[in-house]
Structures are given as C-alpha cells and as structure tokens.
Amino acid sequence: GLTRMLLECSLSDKLCVVQEKQYEVIIIPALLVGTFLILLGVILWLFIREQRSQQQQRPGLQGKAQTGGPNWEAAECGGNVVVPLRETSVESFLQATTPALAKLQVPREQLSGVLEEIHNGSCGTIYRAKMNTGDPAKTKTVILKALKEQAELHEVRDFIGQIQFYQYLGKHKNLVQLEGCCTERLPLYMVLEDMAQGDLLSFLWTCRRDVMTMDGLLYDLTEKQVYHIGKQVLLGLEFLQEKHLFHGDIAARNVLLQGDLTAKLCGLGLAYEVHAQGAISSTRTIPLKWLAPERLLLRPASIRGDVWSFGILLYEMVTLGAPPYPEVPPTSILQHLQRRKIMKRPSSCTHTMYSIMKCCWRWSEDSRPSPRELHLRLEAASRTADDKAVLQVPELVVPELYAAVAGIQAESLSYNYSVL
Numbered sequence: 001g002l003t004r005m006l007l008e009c010s011l012s013d014k015l016c017v018v019q020e021k022q023y024e025v026i027i028i029p030a031l032l033v034g035t036f037l038i039l040l041g042v043i044l045w046l047f048i049r050e051q052r053s054q055q056q057q058r059p060g061l062q063g064k065a066q067t068g069g070p071n072w073e074a075a076e077c078g079g080n081v082v083v084p085l086r087e088t089s090v091e092s093f094l095q096a097t098t099p100a101l102a103k104l105q106v107p108r109e110q111l112s113g114v115l116e117e118i119h120n121g122s123c124g125t126i127y128r129a130k131m132n133t134g135d136p137a138k139t140k141t142v143i144l145k146a147l148k149e150q151a152e153l154h155e156v157r158d159f160i161g162q163i164q165f166y167q168y169l170g171k172h173k174n175l176v177q178l179e180g181c182c183t184e185r186l187p188l189y190m191v192l193e194d195m196a197q198g199d200l201l202s203f204l205w206t207c208r209r210d211v212m213t214m215d216g217l218l219y220d221l222t223e224k225q226v227y228h229i230g231k232q233v234l235l236g237l238e239f240l241q242e243k244h245l246f247h248g249d250i251a252a253r254n255v256l257l258q259g260d261l262t263a264k265l266c267g268l269g270l271a272y273e274v275h276a277q278g279a280i281s282s283t284r285t286i287p288l289k290w291l292a293p294e295r296l297l298l299r300p301a302s303i304r305g306d307v308w309s310f311g312i313l314l315y316e317m318v319t320l321g322a323p324p325y326p327e328v329p330p331t332s333i334l335q336h337l338q339r340r341k342i343m344k345r346p347s348s349c350t351h352t353m354y355s356i357m358k359c360c361w362r363w364s365e366d367s368r369p370s371p372r373e374l375h376l377r378l379e380a381a382s383r384t385a386d387d388k389a390v391l392q393v394p395e396l397v398v399p400e401l402y403a404a405v406a407g408i409q410a411e412s413l414s415y416n417y418s419v420l
Contacts (some may be wrong), residue, residue, distance in 0.1 A: 090186065094156070094192045097183065106179070110133070112130060115128045118406045124147040127143070129142055145192065146190075149187045151187075163190055174232045195258060205397045207219050208394075222387050223318075229261060230313070231375055231382070234372075248310075290324070292305040296337070308365075318353060320392075323406035
C-alpha cells in the first residue's frame with residue numbers, strides 16, 4: 001500500500017515523505033506497547049495462579065475470634081480418605097477397606113454398657129463406654145466415637161480416613177491411642193483410650209479451688225510439675241515432627257491428663273488434614289491468640305508454629321488457666337504482635353520459665369528452638385525448679401468471661417474430651 005501511494009506522488013511532493021515517516025513513528029511503538037501488554041498479562045496470570053495455590057494451603061482465619069472448641073466437631077465431616085478409593089456405595093467402600101483394618105477390628109458385643117454421652121454432633125455421637133476384654137476383672141472404660149447410621153459416602157470415607165491416620169501414626173505414650181474400630185457395617189465406631197481426668201485446662205481451673213484431691217488425683221500444681229507436663233507435650237511434638245507433621249493447635253484444651261499427670265496430645269485434626277489432603281482446610285479455624293505470627297499472616301504452618309503455641313501453653317499452666325493476652329481483643333492480636341509486643345511475666349512465673357516462653361515467642365520462626373532443643377531446656381530448668389511451693393490463683397474462672405477474652409465459644413468449654 002505504501003509503494004502504491006509513493007507511485008501516485010511526484011518526487012517533489014513532500015507530503016508522501018511525511019506520511020512514510022508517520023507510518024514508521026506509529027507502527028513501531030504500537031508493536032512495542034502490544035508486546036509489553038502481552039508480557040504484563042502473562043506475569044499477572046502467573047501471579048494470580050501462585051496466590052490461589054498458596055490460598056489452598058492457608059488456615060481459614062476470619063476477622064472475629066473463632067472456636068477452638070471440641071476438635072471432633074471440626075473434623076467430623078468432610079475431608080478425604082488417606083488412600084483414594086473408587087467405590088461408589090457405602091457397602092462396597094466398607095468391604096474394600098475393612099480387610100486393611102482387620103487387626104483393629106473390635107467385636108461389637110465387647111462394647112457394652114454406655115456410661116455417658118459426651119457429645120452429640122451432626123455427624124455422630126461420642127460416648128464413654130465399657131469394653132469387655134474377655135476377662136471380667138479387666139473391663140475398661142473407653143471413648144466410643146460413633147458415626148451416624150445414615151451417613152453419606154463422603155462422611156464414611158472421612159471417618160475411615162481418621163482411623164487410617166491413627167494406624168499410620170502408630171502408638172506413642174504422649175498421643176491419645178486408638179484402641180480399635182468397628183467398620184464392617186454401619187454404624188461405624190472408633191474406639192479410643194479414655195483419659196478419665198479430662199483436659200488440662202479444666203484441671204488447671206480446678207487447681208484454683210481449695211481442693212487437695214479428687215478421685216485420687218492431686219489438684220496442687222508446682223513449677224516442677226509444669227515442666228513435667230511440658231516435657232511430655234514436647235515429646236508428642238517431636239514424634240509428629242519425625243512423621244513430617246505438626247499439631248497446629250497446641251493449647252491446654254488439647255492436652256489430656258491421666259491420674260499420674262501423664263499428658264497426651266489430642267485435637268489432631270490439622271495433622272490429619274495435612275496428611276490426607278496435603279493442606280489445611282480453608283474452613284478450619286483456630287483461636288487467634290494461640291497462633292504464631294506467620295499463621296496469623298496466612299503463611300504455611302510448621303512445627304515452629306507449634307513452638308510458639310507451646311509458649312502460650314506454659315503461660316496457661318503457670319497462671320492456672322488464664323486466657324492469653326487478657327488486655328488484647330482477639331481480632332487485634334496480629335497488630336499487637338506486629339508491634340513486637342509479648343505477654344508480660346506473670347507474678348507466679350520464675351525468670352527461668354519466662355525466658356523459655358520468650359524464646360518460643362521470637363518473631364522469626366527460624367530463630368525459635370526446635371521441640372528437641374526446647375525439651376533439653378525444660379529438662380535443665382526442671383533440675384532446679386521448685387517442687388514444694390504450690391501455684392496459687394485466688395480468682396475462680398467464669399467460663400463465659402474466659403471465652404470472650406480468649407476468643408472461643410463458651411459452649412465448647414463444657415466438653416472435657418476431644419478426639420481429632
């Protein structure tokens with residue numbers, strides 16, 4: 001077209017020359033701008049795709065404080081089974097999975113005598129029951145988690161997935177143990193060991209009362225016993241770390257006690273989700289005041305986040321169950337931590353224990369000690385810890401007030417046993 005235009009003009013006609021230069025001025029910049037816009041679009045597309053992939057690995061945090069209540073409620077429904085299966089009906093699914101769980105099967109006739117109903121949720125009920133061992137003198141109480149009889153296939157898969165997760169973990173003295181299961185037909189049962197003394201938070205609140213013993217359990221707590229319980233929690237965390245897992249919700253409400261103050265971790269729902277799905281469900285929420293800064297910033301969780309929460313657990317124990325950051329609203333906790341503020345030393349806390357708390361609360365997760373290093377520090381501190389002076393807090397706890405300050409639901413405090 002440009003050649004034709006030049007042929008129609010005379011050599012003395014300057015207009016043709018000007019037009020030729022105008023084409024050069026317009027076309028080349030247009031090509032450059034178009035190339036730039038294409039590259040910018042590709043970069044934005046890659047950025048958005050990366051953000052979406054990271055979002056799938058982030059815990060679901062909302063502006064208001066979320067419940068950390070009964071952890072079985074958070075993990076009862078939904079989720080994926082550890083080993084993907086193709087069966088399309090509940091019956092065929094159970095037929096395919098029951099042989100793999102043969103060693104865990106408990107005859108239903110051995111589960112008799114329900115003692116109490118602990119929790120009744122939308123996906124099933126949790127009971128305390130008796131289990132016959134074949135010897136009348138050795139009948140023991142267990143926790144029976146029952147899936148509702150009209151369960152959908154995805155609920156059955158998730159329930160079996162939880163059992164398989166316990167099977168994968170194996171036994172550890174500081175984790176709540178799976179005693180067996182009944183999965184050959186509906187209703188499905190998961191049988192777990194009973195920790196009759198309940199959760200650590202309720203124990204700490206009872207220690208505030210003028211009670212010396214109850215059912216053979218001492219309700220006086222010393223500094224040395226705080227270290228004793230803390231070391232057992234760390235052993236449980238070390239075990240999870242060896243399995244390339246983390247807990248994700250270390251708190252007094254997720255530690256169960258036996259009569260000899262043996263501590264066992266429960267509330268393993270986050271560990272199960274990471275094992276089964278490779279990421280934390282976006283619907284799962286954790287009380288904000290126990291979360292490490294990187295978790296509040298929606299970064300991927302790790303065992304170092306559990307170390308931060310362990311420092312909060314020490315604070316809970318030394319204050320006999322006080323809520324963390326009592327002067328800070330749950331929704332303002334991130335801004336509080338971003339100003340590099342941490343909790344002050346409680347009057348009942350020694351400088352040695354407070355220094356351990358502070359090393360757990362270092363902003364950078366890489367600068368925090370590992371569970372193993374923290375265990376060694378507690379071991380050293382316990383050698384000189386006071387084992388005579390009893391920790392005392394005169395005020396009794398008002399559950400509704402505690403829940404508001406801690407950022408959890410008050411009704412969740414009525415439960416003293418949680419699984420997954």
